[in-house]
Amino acid sequence: MISLFDLFRIGLGPSSSHTVGPMRAGLAFVQNLLADTPVSRIQVTLYGSLAWTGAGHATDTAVLLGLEGWLPDDIAPDHARHVIETIQSTKRLTVNGHTIPFDPASDVVFDYETVPPVHPNTLQFEAFDNTDTVISCERYCSIGGGFIVPEDTSPATKVIPPVSVPYDVTSGRKLLEDCRGTGLGIAGLIRANEATLRADQDVTAYIDRILDTMMDCIDRGLKEDGVLPGKLHVKRRAPALFRKLENGVRWNQRAPHEIMDWVSLFAIAVNEENAAGGRVVTAPTNGASGVIPAVLRYYRDFCPGASREGMREFLLTATAIGALFKRNASISGAEVGCQGEVGVACSMAAAGLAAALGATPDQVENAAEIGMEHHLGMTCDPVGGLVQIPCIERNAFGAIKAINAASLAMRGDGVHHVSLDQVIRTMRETGADMNHRYKETSLGGLAVSFPEC
Secondary structure, eight states: OOOHHHHSOEEESSOIIIIIHHHHHHHHHHHHSOTTOOOOEEEEEEEHHHHHSTTTTTHHHHHHHHHTTOOTTTSOHHHHHHHHHHHHHHTEEEETTEEEEOOHHHHEEEESSOOOSSOSEEEEEEEEOTTOOEEEEEEEEEEETTEEEETTSOGGGSSOOOOOOSSOOOOHHHHHHHHHHHOOOHHHHHHHHHTTTSOHHHHHHHHHHHHHHHHHHHHHHHHOOSBOSSTTOOBOOHHHHHHHHHTSSOGGGSOTTHHHHHHHHHHHHHHHHHHTTOEEEOSSOSTTTTHHHHHHHHHHHHSTTOOHHHHHHHHHHHHHHHHHHHHHSOOOHHHHOGGGTHHHHHHHHHHHHHHHTTOOHHHHHHHHHHHHHTTTTOOBOOGGGOSOTTHHHHHHHHHHHHHHHHHHHHHSOSOOSSOHHHHHHHHHHHHHHSOGGGBSSSSSTHHHHSOOO
C-alpha cells in the first residue's frame, strides 16, 4: 500500500528526489552505523542526475543535514541554512554525537562519468576508520517524492512492502470496480485503507496538517519578495502579481478568466518558496508541489459550497491517483521526465477537484486521465539545474489544466475511449523511450537552449 502519509510529506525545497531523498539517505546511513563505530572520515558520491543537477537542487547540502541527523520535516529552513553554514565554515561534521573532519568541497564528490546501474538518482556513502579503510559503504536510489531504497533492492520492491488492506489500489479499473461494489467513492476506499494502519482521527489530523502547510506555503509565497538563490538571479513574481490582482477593479468589472491569474499566482507562490528552500509538501514531488495546493486554494476560495471536508476528500482521492502512477509508472523526473512530476500532479489535482465537486467515480477517473493525457512526453530540462525555469511556471499551467480536466470530465458521464490505466502505461513507456538528456540532467531542451549568463 502506498499511503497518503507517503505521498504527501512535509519537507524542504527545492526537490523531493534531489534534496529530500538524499537527506533521508544520509540519515539512514548514519543510523545504520553502530554508535561506537570509530569513524574518522565520510565521503559522499553523487551519480547520474544527482551529479548533473545536484548543485542546483541542493543535493550536496541536503546530505550534510541528513548526516547530522535531521529529517526534512524536523528542521526549519532558517535553521537548516545555519547548520550548513556551520559545517562549511568549520569543516566539521557531527555524526552520532562524534565530531569528525568534513570538507564539503572534497568529501562530496560529483561523479559525472559513472552510469548508475539501477536508477539515475543514486548516491553512495562511505565511512572510513583512522587507517583510511572503508568500514561501511551503502548506496541508495532516490526514486521520486522523497522515497529512497537501497540500490540492491529489487525493482519489484520499489514501493512500500505489501500491507493487507480492504481495497488494493492496483489499477484504475479495479478502483472503479470497488466503488461500484461498495457504493463508496474513491476517497472512501482510501480512507478505509488508511484506517488499517492508524486511527481514523490520526488520518484526519494528518490531512489537516498537510492542508494547513499547503495553505501556509501559499501565504508565505505571496509575501516574500527578493531574488531566488542560484546563478539565474530569478526575481520572485508572486508578491507583485498578488498586489496587482488584489488592487484591481471590482469583481463584477473583471474578466472571468482573471480567476486563472489567481490559480497561477497560488502555484507560483508555492514553487518560489520551494526554489528558495522553504517548507513545502511533496505533492507528489517538490518540483510539482504547487499544482495541488493551487487547485485546492481555487476550490476553497472560488467554488461555492467548498468545505474542509471537501478538501479532505480532494486529498484522499488524489492519493489513489498518485499511488497508481507510483506503482505502475514513476513520479521521478529523472526516470520519466516532467510528465512524472507536473503531469502526475495535474492528474491527481484533476481527480481531487472533481471528487470535491461531487463527481462520480467514473468522472473522477476520466478527470485524472485527461490531466495526464495532455502532459505525455513533457521533458524535465531545468535551466542551470535549478528548480526555477521552466518549473515554476510549469506548475501554474499544470494547475490550470487540472481545473480544465475536472470541468470537462464533469460535463460528461464518465464514459471515454482512453482509460487512466492506458494513459499510465503510455506515460511509463514514453519515459523509457525519452532520451536521458531530457530527464533532469540539464543536458538538453531549455537547459541548453537558454543562455544562463
